[in-house]
Amino acid sequence: MKRGNLLRAVVFFFLIIVISAQAFAESPTESIRETTDKIIAFVADPALNVPDRAGERKRLIRQAVDERFDWVEMARRTLARHWARRTDEERKEFIALFGRLLETTYLDKVDGYSGEEVLYEGESVDEVYGVVKVKIVTKNETEIPVEYRVKKRGDDWFVYDISIEGVSLINNYRTQFNSIIVRSSYENLVKKLRVKVEED
Amino acid sequence: MKKIDLELAVGLFMLAGIVCLGYLTIKLGRMEILGGKGYEIQAVFSNSGGLKVGSSVIIAGVQVGSVRRIVLDDYQARAFVNLPADIKIQEDAIASIKTKGLIGEKYIEITPGGSDKTIEPGGVIRETQPAIDIEELISNFVFGKL
Numbered sequence: 001m002k003r004g005n006l007l008r009a010v011v012f013f014f015l016i017i018v019i020s021a022q023a024f025a026e027s028p029t030e031s032i033r034e035t036t037d038k039i040i041a042f043v044a045d046p047a048l049n050v051p052d053r054a055g056e057r058k059r060l061i062r063q064a065v066d067e068r069f070d071w072v073e074m075a076r077r078t079l080a081r082h083w084a085r086r087t088d089e090e091r092k093e094f095i096a097l098f099g100r101l102l103e104t105t106y107l108d109k110v111d112g113y114s115g116e117e118v119l120y121e122g123e124s125v126d127e128v129y130g131v132v133k134v135k136i137v138t139k140n141e142t143e144i145p146v147e148y149r150v151k152k153r154g155d156d157w158f159v160y161d162i163s164i165e166g167v168s169l170i171n172n173y174r175t176q177f178n179s180i181i182v183r184s185s186y187e188n189l190v191k192k193l194r195v196k197v198e199e200d
Numbered sequence: 201m202k203k204i205d206l207e208l209a210v211g212l213f214m215l216a217g218i219v220c221l222g223y224l225t226i227k228l229g230r231m232e233i234l235g236g237k238g239y240e241i242q243a244v245f246s247n248s249g250g251l252k253v254g255s256s257v258i259i260a261g262v263q264v265g266s267v268r269r270i271v272l273d274d275y276q277a278r279a280f281v282n283l284p285a286d287i288k289i290q291e292d293a294i295a296s297i298k299t300k301g302l303i304g305e306k307y308i309e310i311t312p313g314g315s316d317k318t319i320e321p322g323g324v325i326r327e328t329q330p331a332i333d334i335e336e337l338i339s340n341f342v343f344g345k346l
Contacts, residue, residue, distance in 0.1 A: 077292050080314035129326060149327070165337070166246070166330045171294045172312055 028130035028150045029123045031157040035068040036118055036134075043113045061107060070158035072097050073151060077160060078173045082181050090186075097190065098173075100197040114139055128152040233300035237285040239321035240268060243295040249306050249331025251297060257281050257296075257308045267308065281308065289325065291317040296329030306331060 026034075039061055042048060046114040075095040076083050084096065121133040132148040149161040161170045181187045245251075248270060257265040265283040272278075283289065292313030297306055310325070319325060 076314055080290075080292070081312055083314040084316075108319075124233070126326075161327065163329065166332055168294060168296070168327065170328050171296060171311055171327075171329055 004143055026156060028125065028132045028148070028157040029120050031068065031150065032052060032132045032134070032148050032159075033120060038064045039110070040113075040118075043110050044115075046131070058107060061110060065107075066099075068159055070151060070153070070160050071099050073158070073160040074170065077170045078177060080174050080178065082186060084177070087184070090190075095192065097193045097197060101193055104197055104199070110162065130157055211285050238265065238282055238340070240280055241289060241319050241321065241325060242280050243266065243279050243281060243308070243325040245277045245279065245295075245297060245328050245330045246331070247297075247330040248279065249297050249299070249333070251277070251279060251306045251308070255305065257283065258307055260310065263275075268323050279308065284287045288318040291315040291319060292318075292326040292327060293325060294329060295325045296330040301330070302334070305326070 042057055042064070044061050072095055075098045079086070079094065080100060116139065118139040119135040121135050123130060123132045125133060128151055130152065132150060133147045134146045134148065136144040136146055145165060147163040148159050150153055150157040151160050177189055180192065251270060253267055253269060255267040256263045257267065264287050265281055267279050269280040270277055289310060290313035292315040294311045296309050296311070298309045299306055319344045332339060
């Protein structure tokens with residue numbers, strides 16, 4: 001009788017461990033939702049939406065994005081064949097520049113946020129890769145399909161590509177950067193990126 | 201004796217004609233006997249935009265292979281692509297469906313990736329970009345303006 005109780009207790013104990021472990025392993029949609037909600041909170045916060053605190057708001061958003069984006073993976077996929085030929089220092093420099101490029105291109109646009117809604121339309125997971133389908137609904141009911149491509153690292157999911165209306169961000173930059181490198185040189189690409197990033 | 205020679209010549213001529221016809225049928229129909237050379241990989245697109253069997257597969261503007269088969273799989277288009285054995289596709293390559301000109305025929309373009317791992321025969325290109333529906337884009341633009 002006693003032994004039966006002990007066995008039950010042990011089984012129960014392991015069951016709890018298994019359940020809590022599963023609760024910690026987030027789904028890709030949850031990861032994306034967490035970051036999106038965080039950013040929307042910053043953007044919609046009236047206290048942050050004053051000229052004095054524009055820099056602070058930008059920093060907070062960038063921080064939230066950094067927590068979710070796998071910049072190394074993104075940079076590697078963007079440079080594609082040319083990545084292997086870069087030294088560690090060049091890679092580090094490129095990752096920083098690429099991050100700044102996306103920041104100047106897209107983060108400045110968040111000022112135009114006016115209550116767009118984000119609908120989560122499902123996800124698919126294949127081993128360590130996942131796709132999260134999202135629909136952004138603007139105020140005048142235009143629907144923009146967005147796909148986040150995520151990769152699992154540890155227990156969490158990190159974005160390595162975004163497709164908007166079926167057009168992949170990485171593919172866009174990969175084609176552009178490849179043609180610049182092939183026509184001139186990698187140094188020229190870095191120079192161009194620097195000019196673009198320092199424009200504002 | 202002479203009559204047999206003539207009949208033999210006509211027979212041979214006919215035979216040559218049939219062989220030529222067979223050759224042309226296979227060549228023009230892009231059929232391949234013995235399965236063709238190279239290997240096959242797959243790519244899944246949410247919209248194939250009317251990609252056909254025999255459509256070209258292009259890398260850097262050069263045709264390297266062709267579409268063997270397209271099937272509907274879970275309401276998505278799964279294309280089977282044949283590539284020559286000496287062309288390796290990296291694991292992070294992106295396959296996108298493009299259009300020749302504005303309304304021309306569809307083809308698959310592969311932008312090579314930088315991964316050390318390559319896709320094995322029978323493997324799947326994970327990163328894909330569906331065909332862009334210009335009509336839909338225009339309507340989005342038009343209604344977005346309202």
